[in-house]
Amino acid sequence: MKGISLLEGKYAVTMDPYPQQSKEFNRIHPFYENLRQKRFTTTRCRSCGWRSFPPRVICPECLSTELEWVDLPVRGRVLVVTEEETGVPAGFDPPLIHALIDLDGQLTYFGRVINCATGELKEGDEVKLAVFRVEPVPVDAKKGAVILQERVFFAFEKVK
Numbered sequence: 001m002k003g004i005s006l007l008e009g010k011y012a013v014t015m016d017p018y019p020q021q022s023k024e025f026n027r028i029h030p031f032y033e034n035l036r037q038k039r040f041t042t043t044r045c046r047s048c049g050w051r052s053f054p055p056r057v058i059c060p061e062c063l064s065t066e067l068e069w070v071d072l073p074v075r076g077r078v079l080v081v082t083e084e085e086t087g088v089p090a091g092f093d094p095p096l097i098h099a100l101i102d103l104d105g106q107l108t109y110f111g112r113v114i115n116c117a118t119g120e121l122k123e124g125d126e127v128k129l130a131v132f133r134v135e136p137v138p139v140d141a142k143k144g145a146v147i148l149q150e151r152v153f154f155a156f157e158k159v160k
């Protein structure tokens, strides 16, 4: 387990680059459950219709808590590319490629593009959602047991 081995078997939440994803720890846990099914989702307000990304538990426009989950496009087009070759966060290998992505006119998303070499990604390229497993996280289970909870996260990758 690469990430945890940084800490010699001890888990420190402040060193964890990925969120806890279970319903006990995360109120937007459906986002991760949807990701596992290769769906990219967010919340929309049932009162005023406002759609946010990232997902919310309270509408930032009208403060309603009546939100519903809606799908976002899983394919988009690159608007701008940035490449981070030095000073990347602990646990990541350079280069980190980031892009501003137009998701079919519905959302402009800035995020990571994986499986991509330096100089490979260009403006106008088509990218698609990529869901991958990240370090499981130890959580307390019943009767004092500790279980490793599987986690996923997402990025985008070039459509080849």
Ligand SMILES: [Zn+2]
Binding pocket: 045, 046, 047, 048, 049, 050, 059, 060, 061, 062, 063, 064
């Ligand atoms: Zn609202």
